[in-house]
Each structure stands twice: as C-alpha cells, then as structure tokens.
Amino acid sequence: MLFEKIKSDILAHNSYIVGAGAEAAVIDPRRDCLVYAAVARREGMKITQIFETHKNEDYVIGSRELARPTGAEILHGAREEFGFGTGVREGETFSIGSLEIEVLETPGHTVESISLLLRDRSVSDDPLMVFSGDALFAGDVGRTDLAGENRRREASEMLHASLHQKILPLPDGTIVCPAHGAGSVCGGKISDREYTTIGYEKTTNELLALSKKEFVERKVNERLYEPPYFTVMRRLNKEGPPLIQNLPHLRPYSARDIRSLTDRGAQIVDIRSPTGFAGGHIPRTLNIWREGLPLYLGYFVNYEDPIVLVDDFNLDLDHVVRHFVRLGYDNIAGYLAGGFAAWFKQGETVERSGIWSPPDLAENLDDPSIYILDVRKIDHREEEGHIAGSHHIYVGHLEDHLDEIPEDKRIVVHCDVGYKGSIAASILRKHGFGNVTNLLGGTTGWKAANYPLVKEEEEKRALSAPSPM
Amino acid sequence: MLFEKIKSDILAHNSYIVGAGAEAAVIDPRRDCLVYAAVARREGMKITQIFETHKNEDYVIGSRELARPTGAEILHGAREEFGFGTGVREGETFSIGSLEIEVLETPGHTVESISLLLRDRSVSDDPLMVFSGDALFAGDVGRTDLAGENRRREASEMLHASLHQKILPLPDGTIVCPAHGAGSVCGGKISDREYTTIGYEKTTNELLALSKKEFVERKVNERLYEPPYFTVMRRLNKEGPPLIQNLPHLRPYSARDIRSLTDRGAQIVDIRSPTGFAGGHIPRTLNIWREGLPLYLGYFVNYEDPIVLVDDFNLDLDHVVRHFVRLGYDNIAGYLAGGFAAWFKQGETVERSGIWSPPDLAENLDDPSIYILDVRKIDHREEEGHIAGSHHIYVGHLEDHLDEIPEDKRIVVHCDVGYKGSIAASILRKHGFGNVTNLLGGTTGWKAANYPLVKEEEEKRALSAPSPM
C-alpha cells in the first residue's frame, strides 16, 4: 500500500496519495502537481482518482491540473455545483486496487465538504484512515466563519453534527489525515502533530469535549482573520482554476527595468530578512521575507499588476515561485537580476528604516515622541500580553487603518519575532511614514531579555489608579 | 513537531526523526545517514539523541556514523553489552523540546529490544506514538528464531509478554511506528500499511488474537529464512560498525580489468533484468537485478573479495551502492565502464541462458528431459501451490543443494515472477550446469496464462491413484 503525505510548506496544506496494486488516488492535490505523478511513477502506479474534500479558500486546487497529464477522474462533494469534476454523495465507494475509499458528507466548514474513509479490504472492514479535509484537524476543527457572519451559527451546528455523528464514531485507532497542519490560515490553533488518531483527538482536542451549545458558542465567537485573497480562491476553485502546465519562468529585470515597471504599477516584493530590508531597500517596496510569502501575500498583493522579486543573492527562486503559483498569482513576472546590489550599484535611491533591539525600546519606553504599534493577531496580544503603551493593528489590516497612526512620531512597530514587523514597516514606509523602526526579536526577544508584557486589564487598572503622591 | 519516516527502499527498514523546538532525535538510523542531518537542518534543529531499538540483524546500524557529525548521544537497551553508546532501562525518559520519549523494555525478538513511547507533554500525558522496533509490525510481530532453535520458545514467550503487557495496553489511538515494513526479511508477513495504530492492530493482527500458548506454538513453528549475512550484522552492530564517512566511490573497470579481477577472486554482480542476463552475460557471474540486491546479496556475496557491478547503461549506480553499504559490503569496488557492451565489443566470451514463457513450459511439461526447479520460499510454494512435477530448493539455499539437481537435464528454474529465477539460473550456470532456462513470469505469469498450480497433497494423491485405463 502506498501512502504519502505531500505538504506544501508554510501554507501548511496537506495532500495525500494512496495506492495499491497498480492504481493510486490523490486527495486535495496542490497546483504544482507533478510531485504526485512522480510518486506514482516510482511505484509503478497510475493515478485514477482525484478527490477534493472541499472547495478550498487558501490555495488554488490542483485537481484539474493533475487530471490533464494523468487522465484521472475528479470527485468532489455534490452539495455544491462545481465547474468541473463529478459530485459524490454519502456512502459512495471507490476502489483503488484492494483499497476502498468511502465518502462521508461532513458539511460545516463548507456545505459541500466531504471526508474520506480509507479501508484496506484485503485486511479488514475497519477503517484504517480518515481524510478529514477541513472538518477535523489535529487539536482543532475547521473554520465556520467563511460563509459569512449570518451563516456562522448554522455552519457551526453542521460541523458539530459532522464531527459527532460521522467522524468521532470511527474506531479510536483510525488515523486522521486532515487537509491542514499547524500554521495554516485555515485554523486558529491547529496543533503541529504530523499524524493523529480519532482516539488521540477524542482525549486531547478540547473542542471535541464541548457540548453542542458550548461548541457553537465558541465557534461563533472565534476571531480569525480572513485574507482578502480567499475570495479569489473560492471563485477559481469553484469554476476550475486556469491550467498552468508548469511553473512560470521568472524573467530577469535590470535596475533600470524595475524603475520603469514600478512606474507602470508593478508590485515589487522584497523577500529579504528584516535586517536586510532595514539596512537598505528600493523605495516603496513591500517586504515579505521568503518564508512568509504564503501567509501574507494574500493581504497585500493584487492579481493584476506584474510582481517582481528582490533578493540579495537570488537563491532558490524556483521554490519561491511556487508560493505565488499556489495562491494563484500567475502575474508573478520576474526578479531583479544581480540582486539588490544591482540596484545600489546604479546609484539608485536607497531607503533605510530603523531597527531597534529590546534594550533600545526599553530605554525609550517613556519617550512621548514614539508610537509603539503591535501588529500581531489580536488573540496573540491578548493571551501573551503586550508592551505597555503599545497600540494594536493587525498587520493584515494595516493599510486600512493608516489614519490611526500619527505621522509626526517615530513609529516603533513590532510583532512576536520581527518578520511581520518588517512587513508592517515596509507598508508604513510605502505610505510615507518617515520615521519607522522595527523591533528585532519582537515580543519573543523582549521577554527573553526580561522585559515585561502586560495584559489589557492590568494596564487599564494601572492607568486608572490614583497616581502615587 | 517534526516527524518523518525515512525508509530504506527494498530493505523495508524504517527509521524516524522526531523533534520539537530546536532539538531532534533519530530512531534506528541507517548507515548512509546524512539524510537525517539534512532534515534537521531544514527544520533548524539539532540532533541530540539517537536511539537503537535493538541490535539489528539485517543492516548495519547508523548510530555511530550519525553521532560523528552531530555529536548526538547514542542510546540502546541495557540488557546486552554494546561496544558503544549508553544502555537505557524501563521507564527512563528523554526530552526533545516539548516531546518526551519513554523507554519500554520489550524483549523477545532480541533480549535487549526496547520500544519507545512518544508523548507531547505540551498537549497531553497520553502517548501519541510508539516506536515498536521489531516487537510489533503492521500485521505481524518480530521473529523469535534468531537467537537459535533452543532459545526460540523462551524468546516467543518473552515477546508475548512484551506485546501484551507493554504495548497492547497503550490506548487504541496510539500510532505504531515499527522498524520494518512489508518485504523485510525481518518478518514473515509484515503488511504493507505505512502507518497503523494499536487499535487497528488489535482488531486486525491475527497474531495478537492468539492465546499465549497458541502464539508460542505459532512462533516456534514459523519457517523463516535467515540469510547468512545476519551473522556479520550481529557482530558489527554489537561492536559498533566501521565508520564510512560517506558513500564509497565506485571505480570504473575495463573489460580487460574484469578478466584479471575475476582471476583474483573478484565477485562480479550483474544487476540487469532476467532477459538482459539470459540474452548474454559474462561467464560465471551472479545475476541479482538491481532492486533485489538488499534481499539476496547476503546469501551469495562475501565480505572479502572486491565486488564489481555490471549493468547495461550504468544508470543511478549511486543509489545501487547504498544497498551494499547498508549491508556492510564495504568491499564494493567498482563497475564495468561502458556497460555490458564494453564486454562484448572486446570479443570476450558471452554466455547465454534460456528464457521460456509459460506456454513453452506447458508444452514441455511431460518431457522427461526437463527438471523443473521451484526456488520460491517454501511457504509461498505450499500456500499458492506449485507447477506439477516441480522440485523445490529455496533460491537462498541453492548453492548448498546443487548435488540434488541432475546435470544432464534442461533445468527449468522458476520463482513467482522471474527475477529470483534468474538469480538461480545464474548460480546454476556458474556451477557448470549447461542447460538452464528461466521461466519468465514465474507462477504469476503461469496462473495469468491460465495454467494450473497444484498443492502437495493433491499431487501425492494424483501420483498414488491408480492410473486410468
């Protein structure tokens, strides 16, 4: 029996290929899909079926792309119309050699969500695995907010039913294979265990221990961010995304090209580290470090204007381009040939922004001319505490709240490490804030250097307390 | 949490790397061990511990090799003296970031065998996984015959106790990670599921359903082959195998070199397919197709004389060399440069052997001048049936039973597909049998072509029945 998990790094999207004898099936393939064909070739197998557990929001699905070279059949939940593939219903089964895949309808995250039960009929009628899509994750369950605020309660109730009537009744020893892992934007707090089981989740996943009422309340009040690109993904994945055939080729651009491209609206994305960016960058460029691209691109980059990358040494851009393709950014165009040095060798304007270490901030904490901006997720801020006096705007929402930020102060932006702080710094610089500093290490470095974080209540209390005489 | 299974292909040896935070541990590493370091680097982790679940017999362990570049600590069961590392006892625990590994002493397969329980303390006190070494496999349990016939009963009793007192009491949802998968010489009938759980094994693994008495009887009577190289492995893995630093470099040899090397005892291994070998080969060479090397090398190749490979196009020899290294064949020396064509272009003697398809054999089944030799495992022969009139010698034992084979007949050798048949054909040719033919397709092709297989009893019955008038 073939079983392999193919992970899309950082995006934390899991796909699976299973097979027996000469046949294989793929579950939730990604768009850069030759990897599945390569596994099948190594095993001497043919991919005959491709399953989509649901109409994903966070990446472009790969089933159409993979169906082209393999000729496999595409199968998805029947409760919604797709522009491609075949709808399947509760209880339908599919054979892959001696394996059998049975469809469980598990609506909640989306209405057409399905889970897939895998049995090895040559061994037993007991299920060996369940591919739970975005219904059940390790330590978490699927989001129920994406269909809109007014349908949230209903979606949460559906999800509760799917979990408790379909998935949790499976034997404890059933291995759970969800569509996402830790770090995904599709879950609040997905745990980072690579594999889990029904039994382990029943014991440890606190959402499963809640009563239906508690569960629905919790889900209705959950605060999750929705990157704007989700809307594009939903549309593409419903209609059937454009075929790319292969990864796009990145064109080299000279420093001079960059200038003229920018004039015509090109989006320059600096994929270097926070210190590289702060030390010098092309004016008005967005800084998202290379490993943050899948998580933050979708907030800041549009799908029309060409995208050009800036790096120091242009290493491993072939991998970087995958992040764009997986999110549907087929407008990725090229990169600055020769790296950032090609820019500054031309005598082009170089901008800098500030970097502070925790002690730098600690010394200036009472300086009224600084404005501390926390760009972490609100949950993170509330749970971990914050630097006294700091204001909060989530990095993904920063462009919509620029008017809340004073223009005449030194803006000290921070996140939990320093990368998202650098994204925020680049956005502030781009919108004309003249004095922006990123706190290197963020709250993690701040705590490690033994500076305090406070909670909202304490701060309020402190502020309202009568000042000591 | 990092969790990755690293499989040694064909050998069906599983090793694992787990980690959390900045630390990682490796369980049962193989000798070509840079793969673990590469995974750790990708994750930004340091390998701090290496566990050996037992003193393996089927491959050279990699713990010493991996300890060199990583500085990690080696840990193994304390019930036997090793020439390296530190012995650990029941209940000892080790932290890897937020993970905890607890030692379970699970003797049986060997006396010092341990299993390792993995918990994620940041989540729960329940175990998430158990690394069961050669105690519990998917669908099977460890061999108990390797310590010698006279200790087999005792070993089987110990294994039963280890399974029922230590491993099976774990929660059903615990994921089981054994040291071997399907195809390994370390188990009779290991199932090919990639992952399993305590619950699934309890339901489906028939050995676990036996009473203690039944279990011991079954294990005591189990017929398994023991390749002679196991003896070397046991010694090396106890003392600590020689360090190789890296894979050996294969030297190119000319056709002329081959001749003089052979005169000095070199072992020429032809890694081509059965038809390639039959169509023409260097006289007196052993044919083991490239994917059969890990399973059959250990029966036929010694550890002293240099080993030289013959292929058609010398493709991917860097992978082939790993099979030798994993089995401790550091005497792997080189390959015939230019491939087999370099041999026949020199006008060197080329030998051929015969190839038959099922119809060829069917037509000649009653010919008294042929001698049909079945070289499959005895279990396989008995369970599947055999070609009427065929004799049986397991391929691994062929060299010890040559005197049973008539020299004046056409020997039609077969296995289940044709590869092991070709090994056998090469051995017969090497020992001077002049008329040897391999049945292409073996019993699989035979059955597919609708020819019958018979069972021993039926055959006896048929033979003893009064012949019809």
Next chain:
Amino acid sequence: MLFEKIKSDILAHNSYIVGAGAEAAVIDPRRDCLVYAAVARREGMKITQIFETHKNEDYVIGSRELARPTGAEILHGAREEFGFGTGVREGETFSIGSLEIEVLETPGHTVESISLLLRDRSVSDDPLMVFSGDALFAGDVGRTDLAGENRRREASEMLHASLHQKILPLPDGTIVCPAHGAGSVCGGKISDREYTTIGYEKTTNELLALSKKEFVERKVNERLYEPPYFTVMRRLNKEGPPLIQNLPHLRPYSARDIRSLTDRGAQIVDIRSPTGFAGGHIPRTLNIWREGLPLYLGYFVNYEDPIVLVDDFNLDLDHVVRHFVRLGYDNIAGYLAGGFAAWFKQGETVERSGIWSPPDLAENLDDPSIYILDVRKIDHREEEGHIAGSHHIYVGHLEDHLDEIPEDKRIVVHCDVGYKGSIAASILRKHGFGNVTNLLGGTTGWKAANYPLVKEEEEKRALSAPSPM
C-alpha cells in the same frame, strides 16, 4: 564574459550562450530551452538576442520557445522567409554588453545560412570566435545534399565560397564553434574535438585543402543518409515550431493498456539493450536502445500515433523524453508502468530473438541456411570491410528492402557493435521474419575475436577465382 556550450547529447547539437555585463545572447538554442535561462540567471544576465545560424533539419529549433519566457529578439539569415523572427544581412552587428556579434552570410549548407563573428570590443577588433553553424565543423564541412540532388553542385560551390572567402580568412587564432559535433547526422565525419580554431582546421581539415573543383566533386559524390524526419523538421523550423512550454508528462500505462493501445496503432518503443530485447520482448515492438533514440527514431517512428516506451526499470525517463521532444515527437505519450516485468507477469505473450557471439557465427559461416545481413552505413562497410558472404542494407532503409531478404532462412543481422543490429532484428521480427539473430559485438567484436573482414574487391576476386580442386 560568459561563454558556455550547451550540448544536446547524442544528437551532437551544439548551442552557445555568450554574454557580458548584464546581457546575453543564445546561438542555435534547442527546444528544451530552460537551460539557457538558468545559465543567464546564475550570471545575473538577461537574454536579449537569439540567433539561428540556419533552418536546421535534424532537430526542432528552440528560438521561439526561448523567446517566450525571455522576451528576446530572434534573428536569422534573411535569404529565406521564416514564419517568425527578423532576417539579418552580411555585416550587421549586435552588441551584447561589450561584446559584438557580426553577421557573415555563409550559404552552402542552406541558402540562408549565416555565421557569427564574436569580438570583445573592450579588448581588440580581432575576432575571438566564429559560430560557424553548419558551414565549418571540426574536421568536416556542412552537407550540401539536403536541398535536393539537382541543387547539390550549386550548394557545394556556394559552401566553398563561404568557407574560403568568409571563414578561412579569419585569423588562425579564432576559435571555431560549430553547430554540431561528432556523431551528428548533419555531417559525414565530424571530428570529436570539442573546440577547434581556424588555424588548426586549416592545417588538419582535409576538405579545406582541396581545390574548388576537388571540393565540389567530393561533396557532390558524398554518400550521406537522410532520415525521413528531416522533412518535418524543415517545415516546422521554417514556419516556427509549436510551443511546448515544458517537457511533456509521460503517462503510465498498464500491460493491458498497451495491448489496446497497440490495437489502435500506438508505437511501442523498447529502449532496452540488445540482450534485454533478445531475451524477451512484447511482440511487434521496435527496439532502439535509449542512447540511440536521437539518431534512429526519425527513420521508424511517425508523428501521429502515440508513442509508448518500454524499459526494464524505467530509470531516467525524464531525460529520455527530451530526445523525443528535440525531434518534434510531441506524440510521446507514456511508458509501461512497472517495466517489462509488468508485461510478462500478466502472462502476456513474450517473443524472443536470437543472440550470437562471434564464435557462433564463425562456426556457421558456411551454413547455407543462414543469411548474414550487414546494416551498417555503406561507407563504414566499404572502409572497414565486411564479413564474407554478408549482404548489405542500411538499418534506416531496412523497411523499404524487406523483399530482398529470404523468409525461410535464419537471418543473422549485424552492425558494428550490436545496437543497430538489434534495431534491425526488431524490425525483421515485426515484419514476420521468424528466425532472426543479432550478432553481439558486431564487426568490432568479430575483429577483436580475430575473425577476418574482407573488402568488396577481394570477395569478388575470391568468388570469381576458379575453385581449387
């Protein structure tokens, strides 16, 4: 200065990338063209120009393919209409950083052929290199037969003029970079030196020492084979070949699929070695060993019916597929999953053909029931001599001369090594010849084993001599 030669293996096609500063040019790119873009990226350069020295006959040109992702300009000789690019004339120059490329019109091989002179203007006005296309090779000059018999004299005269008036007057120290190397079907006897110079060619290339008259006579009487696929190449390369974007994906086919595909006309190409093929093969399949594909495909495989590959272990098929793409075989469809074993495991019919070593033939040389067929090039046969009594049909022409071959004899086919002999054997088997044997080692092995080759004249003399009493 960047200078790199990119060779298409076996096809012996040379292409070049040169560059300086931030710009690069490519000369005669192949169709699988990302390699040029990768070199340019490594150097931090942009490909700005692509030159075609002529409308090639032996491969699909890559300029259109490469222009797509790079945006580079395509330039070719102006004396013929192309369906793409821009025509250039004698003396036009192009700057690539500090480099200069000057066009020399050098008709002869084709009427629109150009050579390109490379100068480094930052160093000297002397040319450093000349890209001589198919005008001048190491040790040879271009073919003049491809425009048709009636235009051969004219083409040869043009080529002589191009060589003596344009190329040879260049300084002796000019490095010559031709479009083909040894083994190419585009030259009779191209030498295998990787680089050469005007000076070295003037001294050693005997064609350059001929008077104009001698030269034209030599060229007019030259006997070269023209694979039929040249016609397709000429048309594609004139119109602009279809874009492939990337290498095609090979589909896995089962043994069963192969059968039904064959019924519908699919072309099964067995890429194994002669002994592998002889030992057993799928009936009616063509055997071209993997390294012979670029040279012999074009004689036997059509551009319409799907092509399916058969190998033993399916190694490195991603490279094999390039050979098809370079020759325009976009109908390459897939491969037999599981290799040839998948065929014989199904109990499918396996055919065999014969293999003989030189002594086998020597012993049977006088047997009237054998028919020895030499399939080498006629030049090779005449220069090296032949096995007494053998008949000659070039392998590429075999299908047109089947009626010359007796059906009731054992056909012993041979070439110089054994590979082309196996192609011929497969064709004979395909056309129903029942008794076909390939001479392993061919004339090379024959000579090495000290058997004689005779020349045509000697043989005639011997035959006409009064037989001794």
Next chain:
Amino acid sequence: MLFEKIKSDILAHNSYIVGAGAEAAVIDPRRDCLVYAAVARREGMKITQIFETHKNEDYVIGSRELARPTGAEILHGAREEFGFGTGVREGETFSIGSLEIEVLETPGHTVESISLLLRDRSVSDDPLMVFSGDALFAGDVGRTDLAGENRRREASEMLHASLHQKILPLPDGTIVCPAHGAGSVCGGKISDREYTTIGYEKTTNELLALSKKEFVERKVNERLYEPPYFTVMRRLNKEGPPLIQNLPHLRPYSARDIRSLTDRGAQIVDIRSPTGFAGGHIPRTLNIWREGLPLYLGYFVNYEDPIVLVDDFNLDLDHVVRHFVRLGYDNIAGYLAGGFAAWFKQGETVERSGIWSPPDLAENLDDPSIYILDVRKIDHREEEGHIAGSHHIYVGHLEDHLDEIPEDKRIVVHCDVGYKGSIAASILRKHGFGNVTNLLGGTTGWKAANYPLVKEEEEKRALSAPSPM
C-alpha cells in the same frame, strides 16, 4: 575526445579533464574532486593520470584526493621535491587513448611550473591545446612575486623565457587553457574570456608585446596582494594535503552555543549581504558575503579555531562549505541553526552599523567629524580615482593598520560596490570602533550618481593651490 573545463567559482580556478577511448586525464584538479570522477563515469572512461602544472598557492590541490578513489598516477614538474607523485621533465609524453600530452617546462611563476601540450595523434602532429598553468593567462601572465622580493627579477626573466621560447612559438591556432580566469588572486588583470588562443594572445595581450627588459621591469614593479593563507597552501601542496574523503558535515549550533563557542575563540563568519549585516549582527563577527569567501577568507580567518557561519535562511550551505574546503579550512564547524533570527529571538545583543547612500556622503563630505576610508586595491584607487579627502588602506591589510584610524570620528568606509566595505566595517566594529558606516554602492554607485572621483595628483594640486581670497 572528451574535453571539459571544471571551474571553481569565484576562486576562478580552472581545471580540465580530457580523454579519448576509455582513458582520461585531469589537469589541476580541485580538492572537492568527485566531479571529475562523475564526468569520467558519464563518458565510460577511467582517469589514469593527474597532472599538476605547479604547486598552487591559492587553493588546496586535489591530485592526492582524486588519486585515492581512481588509482590514477600523479605527475608534476620535477624541478622541486614534492611529498607525493612523480616528477616529469621537458619532452616527456603521456598517452590517453589517441591523445598525447607532452610536458613543457615553463618556470617563472614557480620554478617547477610546467605547461602541457595536447595533441590528437589520430588527427595531426600539431598541438590542439596548451594547458598553460600559471604561465600564460588570457590577457595576463603569471605572478613572479611569490618566491620573495629578492627572487622576483630572476623569476620574471625565467617567465619571459618560458613564454617566448616555449609557449608563443606554438601555432596561432593552439587553444590556450590557463589555470585561472578573471578575478583570481593569482593574476593582476586576467581577462574574462573563457577560451583563448596563441594567436589571439599574441595580438591582444600587451605583456607579450613588451621587450624582455620592459617585461621584467613591469613584473618587478607590479603591485599585487598576497593573502596570508598562501603560505599554508604552499606548504600543504608541497607535502601533500590531508585527505578529506568528502565534504565536511556542518553542525547546527544554537544561539546559546554560539555564545559559548565565541568565548572559546570560535570564528563567527556572517555570510549575509552588507545591508543585512548593517541592519543587525552578532557582536564582533566578521562579515564576508557568501560570494566573497574564496577571495577574502584567507586574510582574516585562521586555520585552528572552529568556524561557524551565520546566514539569514541557511540556503545552499553545501556550496558555501566548498569555499572553505578549497582553501584548506578544515576547521569549518557549523552554522547558526534557524539563521540570524535564532539570535535575536533569544533577546541576545544585536549590533548595528551604518549604511549611507552616495547622497548621504556627498552632503557630509566637508564634515570634519567623518573619516573616509577607501579599502579598494591601491591600483584600483589610482586608476579610477578616489573620493576627495578619503584615506586608503586595503581591506586585506586593515587589521595591521588600525592605529592609523581615528577612534573618535565616524568612519565612512567604502570600496567599489559595498561588499568589501562591509568586510572592513565588520573588522572596525570588531576592534571597537563605535561609529562605522559603509557606503552602499561604493565608488560605482558614487559615479553612477554623478559625484566626482579625483586622482591623487589633482588632489595634491588642489590642496597646494593658494586658497582664493
């Protein structure tokens, strides 16, 4: 004929593999030498000879390393004792298939230097190529200063004789293959042409046009830098360098490890870009950007204390480690796991240095509190001119001239681009200079931004001119 140039990037060291038939020879192999064996394997050849044209100073020679797995013979000039290999003399010849290599003794650069003449005897007695070692380069000739000041004139005279009596008399069409290309520390102004010829050099290499007297004067007065590691290389390459078998494995170190390693003398090398370093770095670390390692390591890093790398994303460290190995730095130990972020997340002290753009400097040019330090090569400074008022210390000599630099000023350091400026900045910071700023773009950016460079004379004149009233 096989001919391939293997370049060691950045070091600009050229080695060559040539072969014919089944044999190959390697000239001047590098220490990470499996690449030659891989080429030979691809060609079906055996490496039988390894030639060292001279006892190199700039890298560890690879002949002993390559002899181990190949069994090839090592050959070098006989005029000096080596600790390994066999000395060869003028006129000795070696066969590699149909190729012939003839030894020319060409002393000058070193006393035992040889050049190698390659002929293809199957074609002609004319030489096809000359491997000129460090005697003749494209556009330059070998250094004659390395044997010491007092032997410089003698070495220069020898080199002149070698060039004019041995190499230049070769036919113009002979291809010249030198041991180094542009950028090498072994030549002052080696041109960047990849291939050249005797004819082209005779016409364009101005050193060859000088009279003997002029030549010797020029060489005696040439100003070249000698990195201190040359001494180590000379010793190793004479005795025979230690065998490494394979590239060393880099250990991951945590931020905590780094601190304790530093306390024990470890050398931390930050391989990031100038802006990355300036934006934040570990205190007292050396910054050499990854591509500058081969050229600048040898000035600053010792051969005893362990070396640890710091990067942002730890990309492609397997390539980086080669630079260390090629220069004999077998004390390369590891890298900071998790990259520089692992440092600042721990709340560890982060230091910053300054970055200026050309306008920043232009505005402050008259500020008496800044000290402009030019760290380019002196030739470069003199030929291109310098920023008015700047002081000069070559980056490689900076540590010996720290007392010339005022401690109370802002030191604005610059080179021609910004990378070597960052090396210098890191050294100044390491030695306690508190206010150090690197000019991004260096003189290249300065000129591109239209700011003036002055020549020494002009500046003196300007300074001495009576100030205008």
